[in-house]
Amino acid sequence: MKYVIVFLVLYLHWILWSGKFDVFHLSLGVISCALVTFMSHNLYIQSEKLSPRIIKESFRFIKYVPWLLYQIILSNIHVASLVLSPGMPIDPKIIRYKTKLKSELSLVTFANSITLTPGTITADIVDGEYYVHALSKKVADDLMAGEMEDKVAQIFEED
Amino acid sequence: MIVITIAVALIVAGTFFFVTATLGLLRFPDFYTRMHAAGKGDTLGALLSLAGLALYNLNNGFSVEAILISMKILIIALFIFIANPTATHAITKAGLVCSVKPWEKKESSK
């Protein structure tokens, strides 16, 4: 089952990149995808058994992305104003942020969301504690409000 | 026509973020703060520019080839969206491990 899903996802990509629909290229695609599936299927999906939760999670993840984009644009404008203002009123510091997330995937999603939102970079994760380098007080407060963490926790159904 | 207008607006917005990213890269005082400008401004700039290009590509009608090319552009954008923050994080962690001191406001005022 795992093999089939990985194979289908990869084959979709092959068709997208190839753009040729004759038998020769399609069969080349089957060979290549089978090779990649054989080599690294356990990289792509690591858990032993699949549960239908994955479908729900990916739907919620797709819903999460537009909100993230909106946040990225908002805070990018904030950083742009910091860059363009002559005095450069920045006050960088490293803050600690204790998280309640558990699973690997949610930790990584949250870390990359923090990094993508300008003004904050995840510098390290140690024992469920994020070390975040924040550019100014405003973005640090935004992060401490915890809205983003709640959204990520909602995706992966963690409380 | 309206599609072209939106596409051009997206590309111009992307270029604007590229400009602020580069200015930040030049102006900020230390390595961590430069990372803020370069890592994220570039990501958003690339996303907006590539989205604009994908939209522009569709204005001549919806043939299969045009849709495939737009999807390819979106895949590149997705790759940048995933890969760039990871690279940023990797360099920041390298800086921490190498114990590069972060710049702070107080030091500059005294």
Next chain:
Amino acid sequence: MHDAAKESKMIRDFENIIIKTVCRAIIPFIQLYGLYVIAHGHYSPGGGFQGGCILAASFILMVLAYDIKEMKKRMSEKINTILCSTGVIIYTGIGLLCVILGANFLDYGILEIILPADAEHSRSLGILGVEIGVGFTVMAVMVSIFLNIASAGEHEDGEQG
């Protein structure tokens, strides 16, 4: 006790959950892209060498995200050597086949005698075969060069240097 604590701290220094997870998700697609570049070398830019480099880059990324041991589970030194020589055999085999059939070395047009296709198609098939050979060889050689440099000639654990 003190040493054990130091050791665990050190291991954690190198473990990086973010890089690992992201690399895990994108390595299969990089490999697929490398195979795509090899397979479409006669239509779009690229070909054997470039595709082989991208394939090798995916293995190098695996070493960077995990370590050399993890990569060698997927591709041991033996398989690497076999792939390297298989690529050269494919390349020279196709070239010599053309000579045997009475044309110049790597003159693919002559392959139409044994392939069920006309001269044009057999030429493109011949190029594809040669590119597959080149791709395998380039990938294997790149990976072994990387392993040798990264482990100072020992092929043991990349963390040492």
Next chain:
Amino acid sequence: MENYFLYIAIFMCVLVLLALYRGAAGPTVLDRIIAISAIGTKTTVILALMGFIYRRSDMFLDISLAYAILNFIATIAAAKFFRSRKSINPGERCSIDEGGK
């Protein structure tokens, strides 16, 4: 419209030159790595624009994705190198046996 893309591409080349200043003059080696990574992102977009300028998008997009992949791997490799070396100053090298502070 192609002319317009050409102007944008030229403008971004100017931005690449500005970022290259940071790459050449950056006080620490990590600054240089950031500058090169930022240049790589810009180059990806410039290559996609070139595809539209020359009306060969299918070809240039392949190059663009390959460039993005290699840029990512290069950045990760440089970061890992300095992370395991634990120092950014040349010559001052803490090996793993005595280091690990």
